[in-house]
Amino acid sequence: MEKWQNPEVIAFWIAIVIVFIITLLFFVIRILHSGYKRMTEANLKENSIRLDHQKKLIETNLHAQEKERMRIAGDLHDSLIGKLVVIRMKSQIGAAVAELDGLMEESIAEARRISHDLTPPLLEYSKIQELIEDLLNPWKQKLKIIYYTDIRTDIDLPATSKIQLIRVVQELLVNILKHAKADTVYVHLRHTEKCLTLAVKDNGCGFDTSQLKKGLGLNNQELRMQYLNASHKVKSSPGKGTTTIIATII
Template structure:
């Protein structure tokens, strides 16, 4: 009998093979477990980061709302209530009627402006492009604004989407006035069956997007983009102006 045919030798080789296979399986299982653990930890970290980001956006949105309430309260107190108090005093001392009527007209105009800031008039009955045009009109006193709309659908957006779209346009224009030093702004709005798109381009001083710090305005803007389930991009360079583009499926 050959040595390799010896049952003891065969048993030893079988044992070695079984141990080797078991070792390989154990090694593969450990690798898979380690990979799964790393993937789970990465997903957990990503979820935690996203949760913290969402929390920060919520806090920013609440802060923006409080700031807006404070501004409107100041408008009511300093402007409208001040005028009404003056009207009352002049009425008590017997001021001429034309003077009182003039102050009443100013008060009505101020009340309309504050009301318009809260909710644009005829929001449900005006098309999105008309509302954007109305938002842009007051800014034309400060800089040149070109507005282009491309609407390829018969239906309109919901009031919730329209108000968020208007707030996006308002915040972008406010940032341009505060930081860009621009003299010209181009605004383009497109509404098709697949969704909406809005772009705002200025000829201001621009900035380095790599060093972009998210202030209250940008965080609030991102919150509105998430509400619209929109994607957006900011393109800018020092001395070459800024373009902000957003698109959302409706």
């Protein structure tokens, strides 16, 4: 009998093979376990970062809502209520009907403006391009606004999406008026069957985007972008104005 045919030799090599396979499986399992553990830890860390970011955005939204309530309360108190008090006083001292009628007309216009700021009229039945145009009209008293559209579809946006886009434009105009030192604003709306793109550009002082810090306004815009499932980009440099581009898939 050949030596390799000896049962003891065969058993010995079988034992070696089994030990090798077990050792190999052990290391494979260890490597897989280690990889899974690292992947799990990375996912947990990413989820934690995402949750913290969402928490900050929610806090920002709450602050923005409170700020908006205070602004509306201020408008009601300082503007509308003030006008009504004047009307009451003039009525008590017997002011002319024509004068009272003029003051009432101003009060109605102010109430309409405040109501429009809260929710644009006929929101569900108006196209987004019409709503943005209505929003821009009062701003033309303070800025030269050039508004042009490229509408290639009859598809309408949900009312919730319309109001978010309008709020974005409002915030951009407020920022331009407060910080940009601009006198001209270009607003371009492009709406096709597949996507909607909105670009707002000013000729103001611009800024270094690498130094951009996320304040209340920018965080609030980011929250609106998430709600719209949209992406946005801010392009600017000192002395060359600022352009904000928003794009979303329909």
